[in-house]
Amino acid sequence: MNGTTGTFSRLRSAFASSPLAKTALVVLGGLYLAAVLAGWLAPYGMDDESRGHSWAPPSSWHWVDGRPSIHPVSYTFDENARRVYVEDSSRAVPVRLFVNGRLFGLDSLEAAATSEGGASARLYLLGADARGRDLLSRLLYGSRVSLSIGIVGVSISTLIALVVGGLAGFFGGWVDRLLMRLCEVFMLIPAFYLLMLLRATLPLDWDSRVVYLSIVLILSFIGWAGLARVIRGLVQSLRSADYIVAARALGVPPLVILRRHALPQTFGFLAIQATLSIPGYVVAESGLSLLGLGIQDPQTSWGNLLQEAMSIAEIRLHPWSLIPGLFLFAAVLSYNLAGDALRDALDPRSDR
Amino acid sequence: MSLLSVRGLSVSFPVRGGLWGRVRQRVHAVQDVSFDLQAGETLSLVGESGCGKSTTGRAILRLLEPDAGSILLDGAEVRTMEGEALRSFRRQVQIVFQDPSAALNPRRTAFQAVAEGLIVHGLVSRASVRDRVREIFDLVGLSDEHLDRFPHAFSGGQRQRIGIARALALEPRVLVLDEPVSALDVSVQAQVLNLLEDIQARTGMAYLFIAHDMGVVRHVAHRLAVMYLGRIVEEGPAEEVCASPRHPYTRMLVASVPSLGERSTAGTVVRGELPSPLTPPSGCAFHPRCPHAQDRCRRERPQGEVVSGRFQACWYL
Amino acid sequence: MTAPLLEVRDLSVSFGAVQVVDGLSYVIERGQSLGLVGESGCGKSVSSLALLGLLPPRGCRVEGSIRLEGRELVGLPAPQWMPIRGGRIAMVFQDPMTALNPLLTVERHLREVLAIHQGLEGELARKEATRWLDRVGIPDPAARLSTYPHELSGGMRQRVLIAMALAGKPDLLVADEPTTALDVTIQAQILDLLSDLRRELGMSMLFITHDLGVVERVADRVAVLYAGRKVEEGEVSEVLRAPLHPYTDGLVGSVPGFRPRSGRLRSIPGQVPSPAAWPGGCRFHPRCPHSQEDCTRIVPTESSGSRKVACHHALEAQR
Known part of the structure; x- marks a missing residue:
């Protein structure tokens, strides 16, 4: 046995042993590839009406x-x-x-x-x-927004959570108390009303890219607090780990200890957490766009497309407007399946 | 002048509660502990769990902030050290932990673990770090092939050697050994004890050996300090204390040792349990378990005295 | 001649392709106490779980024979295990912190055992529970009945677990490192308690430990295990005083003991091998100071008689 076996091979075997997880990976890969190649795959432009x-x-x-x-x-x-x-x-x-x-x-x-x-x-x-635009083309262009929003959002909230949770857990004392009360304040804000409020105060004629960014920021702004608390707990329990104490006794500077010895131990958990929370962002974007708070026509996203399928009467007349929902469903399900497989591979407690 | 001198050391931990984490109570883990450690000497702190022996070790390493007392290294106060003085102190006092699997970062190789201190203190040039780590590995009985392995690829005994190597890398003058063999298999314990003995013989390092196993302690220690509920109750040359324990607690501890062959203190009754440090008994903390306890023991705490070269804290000896 | 209380013959346990116990045999007579000694991974705990049929049915293969008063236990269907576990063979585990249900009082724990194995209910069961707590040395037993595990110290919890194990009036008590997690003064108390109770109740005991000093305190006979095989067996005093197997000899030499310092410890070189990588021939040969060519090839057979050793070059011959 040499010491380099580890995360990677465990990941591979976890995904290889589960056909569901493998399928999920293939589906996700296909969706992201389609999003990247949307301009080439789609028969028409995003706003090509007839x-x-x-x-x-x-x-x-x-x-x-x-x-x-x-x-x-x-x-x-x-x-x-x-x-x-x-x-x-x-x-x-x-x-x-x-x-x-x-x-x-x-x-x-x-x-x-x-x-x-x-x-x-x-x-x-x-x-x-309604305006004679090709649904497939709009779906493909829309997947760029819907599929990237989760990744960007999770990255931002994870980064904030890592810094806040890491500092609070590692230094403890008043730093910890201050940051954790801050987290609680954020968790107390009713997310949905905040979104409505913020979106309402933002000018409607903004460029869609700015709107996109603002949605991502709003979503991750709400999402980080819960994650930060968990990271804080993990780091706090690591703080008394012997190898961290040993590093302190060696005279390694505190921030280096945090970065080198404490935070990497949370990465496995973060990978699982991120994969499992991406669908939340995808769904949240859809919800916002559905309510007219997110991406606005002529820009497109899955949620924005689903706006067309809001009433039963509409669905009966043109049932194909529900198709974006299928894509949303497939993406969310795949993320959850992949996240479960990731947990099996990375979470030491799931060993045997 | 002693290499390391501890005077009146007290450490307590806050018990917090409430929204703002206010301190509700303090647990006094170590109270008024004093001892001296000379170069090349092994002083053993012995006691059961919760007696404060590990806390004492951590406080000496400045990993905990004591409430009172002084810690002198070569006569210089450690508690007020800052900057360069603190860095130099870190080099001179190092620690080895009980559980070798918890003492190593699972994501870093044996080489990285041992090299970290060398790099932080700039003890060798970047280019020669690897050579130096090789030398240290050789010293603790590990070979070159072990350098780039991760901790999980090692057995418990080998991990403990890496832990020792990490401490030795800084060439410390005092090594705090916190139960260094109690998590190891019996046949491996002896290897590690012999290794520590060899290193001391070669380097003249001073050991503060924290342990609960009287058998191990009798084997390794030159001097012995027995702790009970945060205080030292008896101290003296190891062999004398083991062969003729004076304090009733020491006698009970000696009687508890499941020893091979002889049973020296037959007849001593081992009774009672450790009281909670949150609600320590009045007077002498040992009185609820002591077969000789009298009224005075419940009321007054014995301050302790030195009798024929041995410290003892008991009213009736 | 009646069958011994417990007779284990050629017991082998494997998990998948990895064999962790290899052809283990021993006998425990009525009223006798056998110490099973070895280091981590020697198979001592696994072999004792097999005595209670507690090994996972899936992925684990048990071969050989375990006879309780002549009755074969290996391959016994699950329902027939019930009266044996706790009723004939009871077990005390290493960690008293996790072996009790934190949501149940001490009384509920004890009454459960009494109801199953003694058929006791109501006031009678309560009295019996109090009696057992008193018997294992818990002060003020009647008041302790209503306490929860977290209110008890480690030593007290281990006493409760011993009371639970004995309340089923077993013929054999399997104690798996019952004092390893305890402080030394508490360990001494528990060891004395077990010895006293065994004598009073005429019970047999299988005591599993890594600590030779502990074995001397509680066992009549001792079997030393190394890498899944028994290497030596005999009366405790004989084995510890004059070991025949080089491993036992090394083990005895490795323990500092409680005696004046006398030079270096005789350590055993090398590491305890893992079950996946056991060496061929005599499994101790890579670490053995007396190993010769035949040791690397041929598995040593055990000598017969009451003092057994499995070694090609047993130490007696050289002394």
Whole structure:
């Protein structure tokens, strides 16, 4: 046995032994890859609208001349004055790979030609929204916000918690009492009202990137206190560990002891904690955007897209607007499964 | 002048409660402890759990803030040291812990553990740190192949050697050994005790050997101080104290030793339990367990006196 | 001739591919006390858990035979263990801090045992519980019945655990390092208590420890274990005075004992091997000062008679 076995091999064996955890990792990997490549994978731009295709259902595929094609659609109105889309089967527009600098889509020239009756062709794999924007494209662009917000948020709150909890636990005394009372004050603030309040005071015409950042900051601002208390507890129990006492007796400066000997012992716990709390951020962003407090149209996120699916009537008329919920569900579930596997691998108490 | 001289050392711990952690009560862990330690000598502090022996050791290392008393290293007051003086003190007094698996950071290699002190104190140039650590490893009976292993790859005895190496790296003059063998297997205990003996013979280091095992203590110590509930009740040359204990508590301690072969103090009744240090008995703290206790013992605490070279704190000897 | 109280034959215990006890045999007669001595990982605790069927059924294989008055215990189905555990064989564990349920009073602990093994209920059980507390030397037993474990010191808790073990009137008490977690003065009291109770009740005892001094105080016979195998067995006084096996000899030499300082301790070189890496042949050979070529190859067989040793070059021959 040499001394270098450890975290990495335990991680590998934990994930290898659980098919669920492996699947979760693959799903997460796929989602993040799709988010990164959104500009290439999505057949249309984020805000690429077509008023003539408001609430167009998912396009149906046809094989014409041996290649997948779609028919242009035009609409009429039913008795409730709602649009009903009709396919013009006389014309087929092939779906091509590597067009317009994207992975797949319709050739813009071929699609632009309108047939009589005003039917025009647009590719909607998952249907369209009220302004005729492709749901799949918006979903892919939206995943950039939804999937990164958790990681950025958790990083910020973990960093604050590490500093505050570390200092409080290590130095104790009045430092500890002051910081912990501060944590309690933060934990007492009703998070949801704070969010509403803060968002309400922020100007609505801010750039979406600023809004994004402010949401992340608000979320992590609320999230750090609980974590800081746990880290403080861990560090406090480590403070009396013999190897920390030994380092003090050696004359190692306190902050070096904290950084070198105390905080690294909390990393395993933090990794688990972070993985398990990312879904909270994803859901929180969705909730905020859903309520109109987060990402605003034309910017997109999963929560913002779900706004379209707020009423049963809407869902009945265009059920595809629920699809972002499936993605949210898959991401959150995968994070939880991965977090559990991580706990099994890193938490010494789960040994045997 | 003694190498290390402790006078009237008292340490207490606060018992806190309430929102702002106000101090509700103080537990007096060490009270009015005095002793001297000479170079090349082993002084053993013996007693049962909670008697304050470990606390005394930590206070000497300035890991705890004492309430009162003075700690003199070469006649210089340790309690008021700061800056360079404190750094130099840290070099001269080191500690080895009881539980070798808790004494090493599981995330750092044996080399890193031993090198840390060398680097902090700048004792050797960066380039020669590894060579120096190799030398120290050799001294404690570890080999080069052990350098880059993590603590979990070592057995208990080897870990204790790393702990000793870490302390020795600074070439201290006083080594506080806090139950250094009680967590080890019997066959390994002897190796470590022999190692410590060799190191002392070679370096002339002074040992403050904290232990509860009278057998081990009798083997290693030159002088012996028996502690009960924070105070020294008897002190003197180890062999004399073991062979003819005077204080009733020492006698009880000696009678408790499950010894091989002889049973020297047959007839001494071992009775009672350690009282809680939160509510210590009045007068002589040992009186509830003492077979000879009388009224005076309940009322007045014996101050202790030196009789024929041995300190004893008992009214009726 | 009637069967001995406990007869263990060729007991082997393995966890997966790792064998931790290898062909252990010993006999405990009625009223006798056997000390099982060894260092960490020698298999002494595991082999005693096997006596009570307390090893996990999954991942753990027990082979060989354990006979209680001739009745085979290995392979006994779980329901049949119930009257044996606590009723015929009782156990006292090392750590008195965790062996009691913090939410139950001392009385509830004792009454549980009395109800199961003696069928005692109500006022009768209360009286019996008080009697047992008194018997194990707990002052003011009637008042202590209503206390919770956290209100008791370590020594008192160990006394309660001993009372619980004895309340089922077992024939054999298995004590697994019952004094290791206690202070020396308390250890002495508990050892004396166990010896006294054993004599009074005519009970047999298996006493597991790493401390040779403790063995001398409580045991009639001693079996020394090294790396899962028994290396030596005999009367305590003989084994400790004149060990035949080099390991026992080294162990005796390693203990400072309570005697005047007499030079260096005779330590055993090397480390206690782990069960996953036991050496072949005689398992002690890498650390043995008398080891020869045959020791590395051939597993030594045990000599017969009441004084047993498993060594190719037993020390007696050299003296």
